[in-house]
Amino acid sequence: MTAYSHQKDAQPQTASITNGYWFYFEVDGHNVAVFCSAISGQETVFVDDEIVSNFRNLLKMDARHTFQIDGVEYKIIIRTEKLLTGQISCTLRKGFQILGEQKKGLVQKFPFKTLFFTLLFLFLAGYGAGNLLFHIVQGFKELYLAGNDFGQTVYHFVQTLKG
Known part of the structure; x- marks a missing residue:
């Protein structure tokens, strides 16, 4: 796996076309970061700055990334909630248990x-x-x-x- 270093504090809290979407979770002392590009559709999941899942999603409205931390299987589910506003939800699951969910959109309010x-x-x-x-x-x-x-x-x- 390729190492990639990023800082949570350096990433904006809101999504944008140039910066994409960043989601952060903490699992048993491990930092899980998810990046989704708004331009290329590239989705990357990091665990402690190591890439554990990486692929491009251009056509589907949802994607699933499966990875392991200390022998335990986790899933990241990235789903397009509202296509018009660019709202995406990112859910972290351990089995059937939801450990965390975040939503971000390109347009916060669409009047x-x-x-x-x-x-x-x-x-x-x-x-x-x-x-x-x-x-x-x-x-x-x-x-x-x-x-x-x-x-x-x-x-x-x-x-x-x-x-």
Whole structure:
């Protein structure tokens, strides 16, 4: 296993896209740290600064990391709780017993007003692009049905756009 040194105090308490998610647990005098990258999907579990589990999770909404401390099996379960806000929960289990759980999100509060205006903007942009495409296709169709060949159709269409 590869050694990796990190300091709990140096990591931010909240998650961010650049710093990712850091979760910390203490088990029988051992420090367990879990890192999840918000960019690459890389998930790494450390026990006393030693990597015990490491893989990339890009498609699944949850992941399980199994490792041992002093011959006892533990599991870290990382689950995406809210995709819109980037909230992730990290649960430490010993058998069926939950020893600890933490939740962190990229967006702490996602106001309804922001969501409403974002969706409104996307709706209007989609409507405008669809309407523009409809009129372009309709113009080509009318010129084509009038018996013009493609070169004349494009020429007439450009002339109508110029005014």
